[in-house]
Amino acid sequence: MENIRNFCIIAHIDHGKSTLADRMLEYTKTIKITENQMLDNMDLERERGITIKSHAIQMEYEYDRKKYMLNLIDTPGHVDFSYEVSRSIAACEGALLVVDATQGVQAQTISNLYMAIEQDLEIIPVINKIDMPNAMPDEVEDEIVDLIGCDPEDIIRASAKTGEGVPEILEAVVKRIPAPKCDPAKPLQALIFDSIFNSFRGIIVLCKVENGSIKRGDKVKFVQTDMEYTADEVGVLKLDLEPRNELGCGEVGYVISGIKVATEVKVGDTITHVDAPCEKAISGFEEVKPMVFAGVYPIDPNDYENLRASLEKLQLNDASLTFQPESSQALGFGFRCGFLGLLHMEIVQERLDREFNMDVITTVPNVSYMVYDKQGGCKEVHNPSGLPESTLIDHIEEPYIRATIITGTNFIGPIMRLCLDKRGELLSQQYVSGNRVELHFMIPLGEIVIDFYDKLKSISKGYASFDYHIDSYRPSKLAKLDILLNSEPVDALSTLTHESNAVTMGRRMCEKLKELIPRQQFDIAIQAAIGAKIIARETVKQVRKDVLAKCYGGDVSRKRKLLEKQKKGKKRMKQIGNVQVPQKAFLAVLKLD
Numbered sequence: 239m240e241n242i243r244n245f246c247i248i249a250h251i252d253h254g255k256s257t258l259a260d261r262m263l264e265y266t267k268t269i270k271i272t273e274n275q276m277l278d279n280m281d282l283e284r285e286r287g288i289t290i291k292s293h294a295i296q297m298e299y300e301y302d303r304k305k306y307m308l309n310l311i312d313t314p315g316h317v318d319f320s321y322e323v324s325r326s327i328a329a330c331e332g333a334l335l336v337v338d339a340t341q342g343v344q345a346q347t348i349s350n351l352y353m354a355i356e357q358d359l360e361i362i363p364v365i366n367k368i369d370m371p372n373a374m375p376d377e378v379e380d381e382i383v384d385l386i387g388c389d390p391e392d393i394i395r396a397s398a399k400t401g402e403g404v405p406e407i408l409e410a411v412v413k414r415i416p417a418p419k420c421d422p423a424k425p426l427q428a429l430i431f432d433s434i435f436n437s438f439r440g441i442i443v444l445c446k447v448e449n450g451s452i453k454r455g456d457k458v459k460f461v462q463t464d465m466e467y468t469a470d471e472v473g474v475l476k477l478d479l480e481p482r483n484e485l486g487c488g489e490v491g492y493v494i495s496g497i498k499v500a501t502e503v504k505v506g507d508t509i510t511h512v513d514a515p516c517e518k519a520i521s522g523f524e525e526v527k528p529m530v531f532a533g534v535y536p537i538d539p540n541d542y543e544n545l546r547a548s549l550e551k552l553q554l555n556d557a558s559l560t561f562q563p564e565s566s567q568a569l570g571f572g573f574r575c576g577f578l579g580l581l582h583m584e585i586v587q588e589r590l591d592r593e594f595n596m597d598v599i600t601t602v603p604n605v606s607y608m609v610y611d612k613q614g615g616c617k618e619v620h621n622p623s624g625l626p627e628s629t630l631i632d633h634i635e636e637p638y639i640r641a642t643i644i645t646g647t648n649f650i651g652p653i654m655r656l657c658l659d660k661r662g663e664l665l666s667q668q669y670v671s672g673n674r675v676e677l678h679f680m681i682p683l684g685e686i687v688i689d690f691y692d693k694l695k696s697i698s699k700g701y702a703s704f705d706y707h708i709d710s711y712r713p714s715k716l717a718k719l720d721i722l723l724n725s726e727p728v729d730a731l732s733t734l735t736h737e738s739n740a741v742t743m744g745r746r747m748c749e750k751l752k753e754l755i756p757r758q759q760f761d762i763a764i765q766a767a768i769g770a771k772i773i774a775r776e777t778v779k780q781v782r783k784d785v786l787a788k789c790y791g792g793d794v795s796r797k798r799k800l801l802e803k804q805k806k807g808k809k810r811m812k813q814i815g816n817v818q819v820p821q822k823a824f825l826a827v828l829k830l831d
């Protein structure tokens with residue numbers, strides 16, 4: 239136990255976490271690196287440079303003629319996965335804080351760092367990429383000293399590219415990070431910090447033994463789900479799974495117990511023995527709840543069952559994805575999917591496309607709303623069309639986030655305008671170092687989910703980092719904006735929006751739809767409405783030229799042929815009431831700018 243060190247790496251995307259991890263694995267001869275990096279093993283992850291699912295790897299390292307077992311726990315790098323990051327951090331006694339010498343500290347790094355400090359982890363600051371010609375190690379050093387109040391001497395300067403500083407980092411891991419505090423005599427308590435789906439073996443649960451120990455064949459119980467299993471196999475994570483008879487106190491490893499469904503394994507849950515259970519679960523467990531919802535519909539209605547099967551398969555290794563059947567008058571049969579955030583949604587969409595070859599339409603994402611009725615009841619609504627009649631609603635609450643943005647002082651103005659425009663409220667503004675500033679806002683999540691990232695990126699020319707946490711639900715004056723075609727409401731086009739935006743938005747949607755809906759045999763009225771009140775209107779004029787007029791007096795069969803041809807041309811249209819709407823209209827209205 240005294241020779242165990244459990245640690246993770248806290249770093250902003252692209253600051254060199256994976257490369258540094260590779261160097262450590264190389265230095266400790268755990269692996270021989272080819273050109274591929276080892277810790278990110280999904281294609282998609284590598285391309286995006288984001289470790290979507292955290293894993294762990296064990297290294298052996300000799301220092302001062304003593305052998306150490308170093309467990310490096312990889313943490314996901316994006317805000318959507320912050321709960322998972324917090325559980326990976328909870329499994330460690332120390333963290334490397336890796337900062338790119340050319341970039342300085344970024345927003346997400348800070349919030350993960352705070353999580354680590356809160357859990358009493360020993361922080362080893364590392365300035366990476368010192369080999370780069372534009373490295374500013376001295377400035378970054380000042381920033382780190384300001385941030386964590388450490389001695390400048392404690393900061394290791396390194397290059398994951400050349401390997402410089404890597405031996406010093408490993409030495410610091412052994413010397414500065416404490417061994418896990420763990421009581422082998424206590425009942426078993428193991429923290430689940432991650433899981434891996436394997437189609438042959440089922441779910442591989444990754445855990446850290448906090449107290450007691452776990453042996454192969456033990457009868458175990460997962461405290462939160464209250465499910466019992468047999469630990470068919472336990473072991474440690476090297477390049478492959480290495481079975482052991484026992485996972486001892488303080489160790490990090492895996493347990494396989496024939497679980498087939500990802501949702502049975504909850505990150506943050508506690509494993510204990512059935513016979514001698516622990517008194518309390520390890521604290522900090524949270525049920526992760528999807529916050530962003532969107533309808534996902536097959537482009538070809540015949541693909542509905544395929545889409546269901548694909549979503550089920552995705553869910554096997556992504557327990558945070560939820561879905562349930564939904565039908566829309568406009569788009570037919572599909573599913574309402576719940577995601578942790580926008581990036582998670584994009585990843586799912588991309589995986590549906592790449593791994594399952596599914597063509598889907600995704601509707602405008604929206605957040606989950608709490609709707610209070612006049613009887614004092616409350617229900618969670620994931621879809622604007624699920625909203626009760628407005629006369630029955632007392633008030634609606636929407637989720638707010640606490641956002642941190644770190645940027646250059648020259649971008650303060652435009653960023654402030656963007657956030658205020660998104661109904662944000664400035665909480666505080668602090669100068670970090672030199673010409674950089676840290677801004678804190680309270681903003682409705684619903685304003686973030688559509689185009690916030692893109693706008694932030696463009697107005698800051700990429701020099702703004704963004705991080706957020708869900709804060710609370712707050713009452714909000716929301717209006718359900720309906721679109722009517724010849725007086726028929728079209729469910730797939732309904733949105734929830736703040737009252738102050740509703741009229742402009744309604745007007746712009748009508749204008750856009752007018753461009754997209756082709757002329758038909760009659761006038762089409764496009765209306766935007768809030769409740770019974772029409773707030774905007776456009777008209778698509780009827781076709782003047784009657785196709786049948788050409789065949790006046792002609793033979794019947796030619797007439798029929800023409801009609802059939804016309805019908806075919808309408809295939810890619812959706813019939814709504816008596817109006818034909820092209821499929822692309824549903825997508826185009828999402829992009830109103």
Ligand code: GDP
Nearest residue numbers: 251252253254255256257287366367397398399
């Ligand atoms: P991660 O997103 O934090 O895992 O970052 P990666 O390890 O994928 O590194 C991002 C990019 O920076 C890659 O192109 C690496 O080759 C490069 N990189 C990482 N560390 C260094 C370094 O010390 N020096 C230089 N020059 N490049 C580095």
Ligand code: MG
Nearest residue numbers: 255256287289
């Ligand atoms: Mg990486």
